[in-house]
Amino acid sequence: MKIGIIKETKIPEDNRVALSPQQVAKLQSDYSGCEIVVQASDVRSYRDDEYRCMGINVVESVDDCDVLFGIKEADIKTLLPGKHYFFFGHIAKMQSYNRPLLQNMIKKGITFSDYEYLVDDRNQRVCAFGWWAGVVGVYYTLRGYGMRTGLYMLPKPDLKFTLERLKQALRAVRLPAIKIIVTGNGRVSQGAQYLLDEIGARRLDNEAFLTLSTVDKLAYSVVDVDKLVRRKDGNLFSIDDFFTSPREYESDFMRWGQCADLLISAHFWSPDAPVYLSEEDLRSVSLKIKMIGDITCDIMGSIKSTLRSSTHADPYYDYNPVTCKEENAFSSNDNITVMAVDTCPNALAMDTSDYFGEMLVRHVFEPLLKGEKSEVIERATILKNGQLTTRFSYLENFAKE
DSSP, rough: EEEOOOOSSSSSSOOOSSSHHHHHHHHHHHSSTTTEEOOSSSSSSSOOHHHTTTTTEEEEEOOTSEEEEOOOOGGGGGGOTTTTEEEEOOOTTOGGGGGGHHHHHHHHHOOEEEEEEEOOOTTTTSSSHHHHHHHHHHHHHHHHHHHHHHHHOOOOTTTOHHHHHHHHHHTTSOOOOOOOEEEEEHHHHEEEEEEEHHHHHEEHHHHHHHHHOOSSSSSSEEEEEEHEEEEESSSSOHHHHHOOOOEEEEEEEEEHHTTEEEEEEOOOOTTTTSSSHHHHHHHTOOOOOOEESSSSOOOOBBTTTOOOOOOSSSEEEETTTTEEEEOOOTTTTTTTEEOOOOTTGGGGGGHHHHHHHHHHHHIIHHHHHTTTHHHHHHEEEEETTEEEEOOOOOOOOHHHO
16 A cells, blocks of 8 residues: 655645654555655745655655555545545535535545544544644644733744743743633633643633732633523523533623633534624623634634634734724734634644644554554545545535535
């Protein structure tokens, strides 16, 4: 079996890679008959020469490979007929912007497995970047707060930025005594909490966060969904009821927004759930928050100031609560500054590539190279030779539109 690590072709470019040089070399050593080549790229965090130094072939064309691994969606023009691709496809939720990608893969008889749906027997994802998104999201948001207030300056991540460098940068500045809300308690939120703990932020329980008017150092509180919403009829919150009947709930966010300086949005949100911060809420003189890090980046979703996603090159923009329009970042103290980078882990491209590669080796490469049937891979496979699998047959009409 010949495997290719493809170059990233989506714009803006992603610097991550499915396998590091060390991981490729180890796989080729452990599995005789396995050949892995790396497609040349000038944007990857690991440079071509780093692969060459490990004895790995760097090639221009991957036409002769059987299986191809990327990170983000492949450019339609680069798709090779009859191959087996692995990448984040963003098509299974019927994302209209990627309908042409699905249609093209069907037309070319491609087998496609989506990283997002690599799940174990408990339906838990085994290859995900969520924790890293939380870490980087906090860094970017604190960096933006420093730029907005002029109190401190943090460096912009470069191609070789690491988690250790990120923590060192935060520890090197004097962060203000402000109160931060972190919403949710999943992987993204846990990554955010990790970084705040690492830099010495004080964790407050919800009651203390609401009652303390000031703090003597950077402080945060984790606010889960049961504290963000309430039933419209006044009955008690139930997580099962919320998931089955989200329209029976309304936002209870403003009690937090009145006493927080900064919001880290790290919760899962469904369009059927209440909007946590509406345009009216954002206009309210009671809202104290002037900086929002929307890591989940649901555009015009639970937080109406998230008008669009932002990029690593330009992570911030301002939301004018009066006009509900975007303005230049840090242009007015009356505005709310938004950080909505939707590929946060890419800021730590080397660390996240190493982590992701380890998960791929364990859950994908080992069964693939041993020739074993893998339920994990089967569950993630949307197309087989251009045909929708049973699990994803609901996409049939979407693919025809």
